[in-house]
Amino acid sequence: MIDISDTVLQFVLVVVVAGPLVGAGAALLPAPPGLRGTSPDQAVLRHGVTVTGAVLLAALVLAVGFDHDHPATMQATTDISWIPALDVRLHFGVDGISLPLVVLTALLTFLCALYSYFKMPAGPSPRAFVALLLVLESGTLATFAVLDLLLFFLAFEMVLIPMYFLIARWGGAQKAQAAWKFILYTLLGSVVMLLGLLVIGLDSGTFDMVALATDNGSGMTKSVQVMAVLAIGIGLAVKTPMWPLHSWLPDAHTAAPTVGSVLLAGVLLKMGTYGFVRILLPATPDGMSVFAPYLAAFAVVGIIYGSLACLALARKGAGGDLKRLIAYSSVGHMGFVLLGISTMTPTGVNGALFANIGHGLITGLLFFLVGALKDRTGSTDLDALARETGGALYGRAPRLGGLLAFGAVASLGLPGLAGFWGEMLALFGAFRPAEGLHRGAFLTFMVIAGIGTLLTAAYLLIVVRRVCMGAPPAADAPDAPRLADVQGYEFASWTPLVALTVLAGLWPALLLGLTDPAVQQLLAGGKA
Template identity: 85%
Template structure:
């Protein structure tokens, strides 16, 4: 790693958060004549690639300048008073918990912008599309970088409007209903969450997340903690999404354009689980322990429910939509994340954070691949794919079929790939939960979740068999295999899935010290 001045690190983090907003404003301006290229539309799409590329480069430099010997320490910190009367501050910083999520967001947004440059979804002007994409990136990055409860809430809400419009204006069939369902669910959850955040801030006398984490709930009564955890937890659970608050997700994914689905699954779902780890675990530990068994119970129900829904969609004659199936699989995978968090042990929380990153990489790749399949065949209906295109991707488009099979086995948790470690550590966390929690109850949750991994393997292998295998009918034309721009957009996700699977210490070495300190009483 390289030695970078702290003031430079502060500037880079501020640029990562604010840069996309400035880029969004610039995207709405007329393109200078010399930069228009073949058309103004091409210029604005190129602008999106440039801005997201610059943000990704800044995030990579942040990784290089990060003090990996002290990942539990808040680094690149900026702390400026904003609203003195409420003690609200513009407080930014990163540690081993937030840094991987920051880089994941920057990477996925850049890959989405690159993909859109060559395959812009049908809809209104590209200017609005690029501007919304950049506002979405800024809000998500800010969520992982801010250290003030009210700023966290503002950043958390900032992503709702651009995602709503991406679904409503550039989505497919049923997009209007799906977009309304998405924003209504998340807004209602956010109202309750705001009340919980205000209760904590006003009761403790500060909204600073570092100070609150260091205090470790000592300035909050147990009743205040219980009420706050319930209120904030509902808002975070909607975004996660936790069963039974998940019903907006399948519709949103099915209707969203490809890049919308990638960002929704790869980034937005992580905001909810990040809030559990960053806010509820250290700030209100007594209140969280009260609800931890219930959180674990909802998590394992979500694991089984999501898997059974996927099996129902995958069977022959069900007219199951492949995008909808992957959306339900996300409900199951995020159940493992919640189970790890509910154990309130370093092992379980590290597993949850690892599973977060793995899910972002693998499910992002899956949605890219399904989007490409729809572009080639005009459908994501599993029965139509298996019957008309005989799918047989191994014979018709072997690289595309191979990538789909790779993403499927990574999603089911094949050892050696990223999906394995997070789920395994979450199960270990449930095997030996925090001393305040009932071990027999968590052993039961662990057994149910372990059964869920078998169901996951079943539906993923059914999808691979139906879409990738089979004889190629002579009269059926070949499908276009992976194009160059698709190869460029997908290769980083494949490579990182393998690297995280073979060398999990690259991620666990960052998260573990920060988690240990967070559970022990805050971050410095």
């Protein structure tokens, strides 16, 4: 840790949250003549890379200046009265739970902006695209940094409009239908969530998330907590997405442009599970203990359902879309996150937080790779990809094939990579859930989830075999079109995700050292 004053860190966190909004406004202004480069479009795309790069740099400064000896303490805090009549405050801060998500969001958004500079998705003006990307980044970062319930709701909703337009205006086939389905599902869930947040705030007398965590639900009756968990949980479950509230996700991913899919899977899904950990676990523990077995049951059904759906899509002749397959795999992976949360134990919750980060890195990489395959072959249909590549991606584009195999084995939870630790800790948490939860039920959930890991390995290995492991066509064959390997800008966009996937897998203490003290204190009601 580098010793940086609290005042500087406060300013840095404000820059991280508000910087993208300022950049979005600037993106809509005409570029000065000297900064336009070869065209105004190039200038605004370069502006997007510059702003997201500056935000990433600020997030890294925040991480370096963070007091790693006290990760359970809220740091870089700002607390200013905003709406006195409702006691709503501009309250920001980060701890060991939120800091990794802030850095992950800043990193993925920068990589998406860099990728788009070289491979802008077809659609309307790049100016609007960059502005929407920056608004999306600001809303996501704010969600992970705010410490007021109503401000959390506003940030949670802030991301909906930019993601809707990214899908509707820059997406592929059936983009309008997918965009409407996305926003209707999430808006309806958010209305119910708002009611639950109001129940907590009005009944306890505060909307401050730190005070609510310290109080640990002692100011609310069990019936009030149950109502709040039910209402808030529905809204968070839609965003996660939890089975059976997941059906918007495959359509949204299939239609979204590459960077839209990366951000949707990499950071937006984490907003739902973060809400469970940050709000419901510490503020309504009695209500969570009532619903924990049901949450675990829905989670393991999602794990099996997502895996079976992927197996069906991976079959030869099924006409399965690879983007849709990865979307369904996210339903299963986020099921492990929900299972870890439902155990209400430090082991399970740490596993959930680790799985969040691992999923963001790995699935972000996979969506980048599928986008690259579509650019080269014109399709994400598995049968079409197998025909176009001859099932021989290793032979025709070895680096691209190697990266796809790497992403697949990381996603199936190979030990030594980031996908392993989160799922394992979630299963360990289910083996010994919190006191008061039925251990027999959670042992059953653990076994079912374990079967899900086997199914996950099956469909991902089928995908690798079908796309990568065929015999390459003869070099002089007239029907063997050239397939470009990884380009320089792709290498730059994907290398950080590969490196961090390996680093998190080989050195899990780097992340667990941040999350564990904060989780211990959160579950103890701020008394640890």
